[in-house]
Amino acid sequence: MELDSAQIRFLIVHHTATARIATDFESVKKYHVVVRGWDDIGYHYFIGADGYVQKGRADDVVGAHCRADGMNQRSLGICVVGHFDFEAAGMEQLTSLTLLLRALLLRHQIPVENVLGHGEVVGSETSCPGEALLRWLHFFRKERL
Ligand SMILES: [Zn+2]
Secondary structure, three states: OEOOHHHOOEEEEEEOOOOHHHOOHHHHHHHHHHHOOOOOOOOOEEEOOOOOEEEOOOOOEOOOOOOHHHHHHOEEEEEEOOOOOOOOOOHHHHHHHHHHHHHHHHHHOOOHHHEEEHHHOOOOOOOOOOHHHHHHHHHHHHHOO
16 A cells, blocks of 8 residues: 655654564564564564664555554654663664654654654554653654754
8 A cells, every 4th residue: 555755644653562682673574474464564664772774664655553543544653672661772773763753754744743652642552662762752852853
């Protein structure tokens, strides 16, 4: 399914809810493809433990990361490796996330208020992307990092 730039109104941030050192792009992709039976990893961007950004789905392809409030049809999904209910994201991860969010906000002309944690989406019932990363997202929006 196609997703054109004008439809992309939100950026949704996720975590893997796994230990940072034990998870990488390939393991998540394999889980989504083999276990869930999807065509590809569900996210558009993936930030590894070292802050390295990997591309998942193309921006013009509908993601599989947030069904609540029809978000898959109007957002891009960004996943950060780690379990941020139990740990803070690494400095390299936060630097990459800041740069990535800024670039995507500009590219798709999205207001900063529309950068949301998965659990902030109306109708979703999840603690994703974890308490520490949610706190950081509040800061990102407030300070317009
Ligand atoms: Zn999530």
